[in-house]
Amino acid sequence: MKRTCGRGGATTLFLGVLLLGALVGAAPAQAQSTAAADLPQDPALRSGTLDNGLRYAVIRSAAPKGSVSIRFAVDVGSYEEAESERGLAHFVEHMAFRATTHFEEGRLEHDLAELGVAAGRDHNAFTQMFSTFYQLDLPDGDAARLGLAFRWLRDVADGVVFAPEAVERERGVVLAEKEARNSNDQVAEDAITRFQGPELRSTARAPIGLEAVLRRASAEDLRRFHDRWYRPEHAVVAMAGDLPVEVMEGWIKGAFETWKTAGPLPARASRAAPDPRRGVDALTLPDAGLSDRLDVCRLRPGGPVGALSLADRRAADLQDLWVTILNARLAARADHDPTLLDGQASIYGAARDAAATCLEIAPKGQAWAGALAAAEAEFRRLRQDGPTETELEAALEVRRATLRGGISVVSTETANDLADEILQTLLTRAVFVEPRQLLRAYGVEMENVTPEDVRLAAVRDWAGSGPLIDAQGEAPPARAALIDAWRQAEAAPALAAFQDPPTPTWAYEDFGRGRVGSAARRARISCA
DSSP states (O other), X not given: OOOEEEEOOSSOSSTTOOOSSTTOOOSOOOOOOGGGGGSOOOTTOEEEEOTTSOEEEEEEOOSSTTOEEXXXXXXXXXXXXXXXXXXXXXXXXXXXXXXXXXXXXTHHHHHHHHTTOOBTTTEEEEEOSSOEEEEEEESOOOHHHHHHHHHHHHHHHHOBOOOHHXXXXXXXXXXXXXXXXXXXXXXXXXXXXXXHOTTOGGGGOOTTXXXXXXXXXXXXXXXXXXXXXXXXXXXXXXXXXXXXXXXXXXXXXXXXXXXXXXXXXXXXXOOOOOOTTOXXXXXXXXXXXXXXXXXXXXXXXXXXOEEOOHHHHHHHHHHHHHHHHHHHHHHHHXXXXXXXXXXXXXXXXXXXXXXXXXXEEEEXXXXXXXXXXXXXXXHHHHHHHOOXXXXXXXXXXXXXXXXXXXXXXXXXXXXXXXXXXXXXXXXXXXXXXXXXXXXXXXXXXXXXXXXXXXXXXXHHHSOSEEEEEEEEESSOOOHHHHHHHHHHHXXXXXXXXXXXXXXXXXXXXXXXXXXXXXXXXXXXXXXX
């Protein structure tokens, strides 16, 4: 259950490209308007900032009983790499597992295993575009396990050993990981991101990096990258577990209060934006190993990270409404349209340099142009006429039901899930909100919402550079054919205004004479 209220999140930038952290950034917190103050932090969460700048948050969770989950992160990832450093953020993460000040090579995994902490399952790390984070899930919050966990995490901060011979051994592991990543799907996704945003830094900063850089990176290169970016001002710690919050806070302070670094903060990489002058364009990716798919996207500048004002939250809620409504229409159309197998709208944003609104379409057979036209027509109809009152109320109820579900599962949220969510809250400088407050806020944000509000939101979100079309599969149309198909679809006559389907009627309005209660009782007796 998402309990944060802010820009960013652990999701993707474009069309499912596995950049994991592409939506969480390290920009300074956005100035909050007074309207943002109506969403208070969950009182169960204790948060603070150490004198050195490290930010932390802890919460008590008794599920599973006795367990503790810890997350340490720096809000730095592959986005900050210079061209000659592409892949170093991920390489540094690998080296933190090989040897540190308190754990000689091979010792960490052995010591953790003796305490019931399994590598990969309970102990892992991930390098993303805007952050790098390390996770430990402990089966018990006793002093031995916590002591080992925080010794290692502090070593990650300023005690990673970059011995040349260890770097050579780890280089092969990193290169093997890069090779394993080169599936047909991943190669296609990389091509799509470059096509969509050739001017954007994010499209050329996949965390796995460049083979040439990885092969020549020295121990000193890695040390310099680590020392430049691993600083308490960039670091956050999230902790959830079956311990008093005061105890968890004490462990964090004891491990990290003495962490000091010298010199000014390094400059962050500049942020570009999509070229607003770019019009319709297309990319075709023929490959028998790819499933047939069409994507049509428009890109616009991304927004800053930070807590959202009431106006920002309302805009996001309206976005959610029109996407829900359009996807319901596309699903219904796919049931009878001979060209459309499936279709949906998605929003990918807001990252540092771009957000995207996309139509994702699967054609039936080779009916590429027909599927494209069907999805375009439905979206255009929504932007022209808006939803019906019935559609709007149904979409509102979908969101309300999700929020009510979040309230019902609070007592069962596990420590590892809470730690993950708190970590993203810290990285995005968002607000960790108690679910009842989220439901209350939704009522405020959506008060007096109208179909016209939703229509205008769809118009607003279908703006920016493009449309940018990509088609992949065994035999997709050529670039020129895709562009021509889109232009023909746009020029086609508009669909008539959407009409709600008839409300199903209950078939059993008259049960005739008799006593239903007695019949029901007899039926139960006869089945005994």
